[in-house]
Amino acid sequence: xxxxxxxxxxxxxxxxxxxxxxxxxxxxxxxxxxxxxxxxxxxxxxxxxxxxxxxxxxxxxxxxxxxxxxxxxxxxxxxxxxxxxxxxxxxxxxxxxxxxxxxxxxxxxxxxxxxxxxxxxxxxxxxxxxxxxxxxxxxxxxxxxxxxxxxxxxxxxxxxxxxxxxxxxxxxxxxxxxxxxxxxxxxxxxxxxxxxxxxxxxxxxxxxxxxxxxxxxxxxxxxxxxxxxxxxxxxxxxxxxxxxxxxxxxxxxxxxxxxxxxxxxxxxxxxxxxxxxxxxxxxxxxxxxxxxxxxxxxxxxxxxxxxxxxxxxxxxxxxxxxxxxxxxxxxxxxxxxxxxxxxxxxxxxxxxxxxxxxxxxxxxxxxxxxxxxxxxxxxxxxxxxxxxxxxxxxxxxxxxxxxxxxxxxxxxxxxxxxxxxxxxxxxxxxxxxxxxxxxxxxxxxxxxxxxxxx
Numbered sequence: 157x158x159x160x161x162x163x164x165x166x167x168x169x170x171x172x173x174x175x176x177x178x179x180x181x182x183x184x185x186x187x188x189x190x191x192x193x194x195x196x197x198x199x200x201x202x203x204x205x206x207x208x209x210x211x212x213x214x215x216x217x218x219x220x221x222x223x224x225x226x227x228x229x230x231x232x233x234x235x236x237x238x239x240x241x242x243x244x245x246x247x248x249x250x251x252x253x254x255x256x257x258x259x260x261x262x263x264x265x266x267x268x269x270x271x272x273x274x275x276x277x278x279x280x281x282x283x284x285x286x287x288x289x290x291x292x293x294x295x296x297x298x299x300x301x302x303x304x305x306x307x308x309x310x311x312x313x314x315x316x317x318x319x320x321x322x323x324x325x326x327x328x329x330x331x332x333x334x335x336x337x338x339x340x341x342x343x344x345x346x347x348x349x350x351x352x353x354x355x356x357x358x359x360x361x362x363x364x365x366x367x368x369x370x371x372x373x374x375x376x377x378x379x380x381x382x383x384x385x386x387x388x389x390x391x392x393x394x395x396x397x398x399x400x401x402x403x404x405x406x407x408x409x410x411x412x413x414x415x416x417x418x419x420x421x422x423x424x425x426x427x428x429x430x431x432x433x434x435x436x437x438x439x440x441x442x443x444x445x446x447x448x449x450x451x452x453x454x455x456x457x458x459x460x461x462x463x464x465x466x467x468x469x470x471x472x473x474x475x476x477x478x479x480x481x482x483x484x485x486x487x488x489x490x491x492x493x494x495x496x497x498x499x500x501x502x503x504x505x506x507x508x509x510x511x512x513x514x515x516x517x518x519x520x521x522x523x524x525x526x527x528x529x530x531x532x533x534x535x536x537x538x539x540x541x542x543x544x545x546x547x548x549x550x551x552x553x554x555x556x557x558x559x560x561x562x563x564x565x566x567x568x569x570x571x572x573x574x575x576x577x578x579x580x581x582x583x584x585x586x587x588x589x590x591x592x593x594x595x596x597x598x599x600x601x602x603x604x605x606x607x608x609x610x
Contacts, residue, residue, distance in 0.1 A: 159214050166205065166219040170402070173197055174226070177394050187393070191454040194398035195461065201398075202405025216406050223399045230396030233389045234467040239337050241386060241470055242492050243350050244379040249485035250354035251372055257600070258355070258485075264596040265490045269498025270536050272437075272588050276430045276504025277535035278528070283426035283505075284512035285523055287418060291513045343466065347492045386470045393458055393471070400461040408576065416573050419509075426505045427580040434591050441598045447609060451479040452590060459586040460579045465495050468586050476593050481604030486597040494589025501581030501588075502549035503539035507556035508532075514562045534559045549574075549581060 180190050209215045250258055326344045328334045334345035361368035435445035455475050459468040469491050476487035498504075511531055515522035522528075538555040557563070597603040 159218065162209070162215040163218045163222065166215070167222045169201070170219075170223055170226075170399070173201065173398060174395055177398065181391075181394075188450075188454050190394040191397055191457050194394040194396075195401055195457050198398045198401025198461070199405050202402040202407075205402070205406040206408070211407050211409055220403045220406065223402055226395050227399030227403060230389075230392050230399070231462050231464060231467050233392070234462075234470055235337070235464070237382065237386055237389060238343065238466050238469050239335055239346055240382050241473065242343060242346050242488070243335065244375060244382050245473060245484065245488035246347055246350035246492060247354050247357075248375050248379045249483075249488050250351055251357055251375065252485070258351070261485060261489060261596060261600060261602075262351075262493075264599060265486070265493055265592050266497060268592040268595055269490075269494060269588065270539065272430075272434070272500050272591065273498040273504040273539040274532050274536040275433060276426075276500040276584075276588075277508040277532045279430050279433070280426045280505035280508035281512045281522065281528060281531060283422050283429065284509040287422040287425075289419060289422055289509065289513045291517050343492060343495050344497075347489075386474065390471060390474065393454065397458055397461045404461065404575065404579070420573055420576060423505070423509065423577045424580055426509065427501060427584050430500055430505060430584055431587060434587050437591060437595065441595055443594060443598065443603075443608065448480070448594075451475060452587065455590070456583045456587060460583040463575065463578045463582045465499065465582055465585045465589070468582075469495060472586055472589060476590055479607070480590070480594060481607030482593045482597045483602035486593045486600070486602050490593030490596065491589050494585065494592060498536075498539045498588065498592070499549075499552070499581075499585040501584035502578075503552035504535060505584070506549045506577075506581060507538070507553040508535050510553055511556055511560055511562060514557070518562065531556070531560070549578065 177190055177194060180193065205216050205219065326348060328345035328349055331345065331349040334342045334349065336342075357368050357371055360371075435448065438445045438448055452475055455468060455471045458471055459465065462468065472491040472494075473487050476482040476491065477484055482490075508531055512522040515527065520527060535552075535556050538552055538559065594603060
């Protein structure tokens with residue numbers, strides 16, 4: 157088939173599906189149903205495209221270039237509002253808190269994020285052992301070797317700074333530069349600046365109430381405008397999910413997936429187990445897990461398809477506040493910190509599984525209590541340390557493996573299946589952030605139970 161004709165036909169079909177989702181919106185189908193339809197139709201359409209043309213065909217590539225106007229465009233819109241949302245949300249939330257509650261709230265959220273990551277590391281290690289995963293016998297192709305070499309270079313850069321130095325870098329020297337979203341620490345830097353600015357306002361309130369009142373009104377107005385912008389962009393979620401899922405399925409190399417199928421299956425088993433643990437934690441704190449599942453489904457669906465925790469932040473905050481009844485302070489802080497600290501999937505399960513796979517090649521029994529305890533502690537601490545450098549799962553793996561004195565080449569080998577596994581990891585990361593908001597809020601009586609159960 158002529159390439160241009162094929163691309164035109166594919167784009168017209170995509171536009172027809174988009175129009176169908178638009179009609180569903182006009183007929184007032186629920187947001188969750190439209191997101192689910194976008195997800196399922198995207199999978200089916202992507203599979204059809206790959207079945208007809210092949211994953212590497214020029215028609216599929218060019219079609220996805222046009223689809224990216226919807227998919228990538230939506231993700232970029234979400235990322236566009238992350239920094240303004242973090243700033244106004246954290247500032248307005250803390251201004252309405254007293255400084256004593258702020259410290260307790262922050263401490264609880266970080267403790268929950270790190271604790272669940274430690275549990276995730278143990279789950280990842282146990283699952284890798286049950287599936288008998290090992291780095292022995294895995295073949296390195298040319299692309300994998302190149303990826304491993306790049307990671308070795310990254311590791312050298314990474315080792316040049318200690319974890320304390322990486323943490324210090326989170327403190328912004330120029331908050332306005334951080335607000336442009338530049339640099340790996342931008343989000344956390346904005347969180348810190350907004351928190352300090354809010355504490356300053358609380359102090360000014362006692363001595364110069366007029367100045368504090370003016371600033372609070374300005375922040376409230378800015379918050380209202382930004383939240384309206386968030387609402388407008390979130391309405392595009394079903395379309396974004398459709399385009400993103402179509403691209404993922406139509407371009408996936410199933411030969412690579414089959415070659416490492418055991419690792420893929422083991423990864424998702426571990427992710428599912430950890431997600432079940434999230435639900436058990438909710439039940440322990442007397443929050444209905446089924447209600448949680450129903451209300452967070454659209455958020456996790458988008459996190460799954462987009463593979464971006466930062467891009468999911470607006471959905472995360474909105475769902476916690478409007479659907480789960482979490483206070484704005486807990487929702488905004490847990491969602492913002494959860495982007496970089498204590499990521500259950502990327503910084504917990506993934507590096508722990510790699511360490512278990514590599515250990516036997518170095519003559520180490522990975523299931524000895526001493527090794528497991530060391531692995532869990534290092535993984536939990538590393539999940540905090542990577543906040544200073546960014547890079548998600550790759551840097552988390554580099555941190556843990558290098559701390560254990562293990563080679564990082566296996567990370568390069570798994571680059572081929574990274575997108576597939578990263579989808580599940582991102583969804584778990586976002587769930588972990590929401591769980592930290594819910595549990596910390598419940599402990600501090602900052603969850604509207606009636607709204608949660610409605």
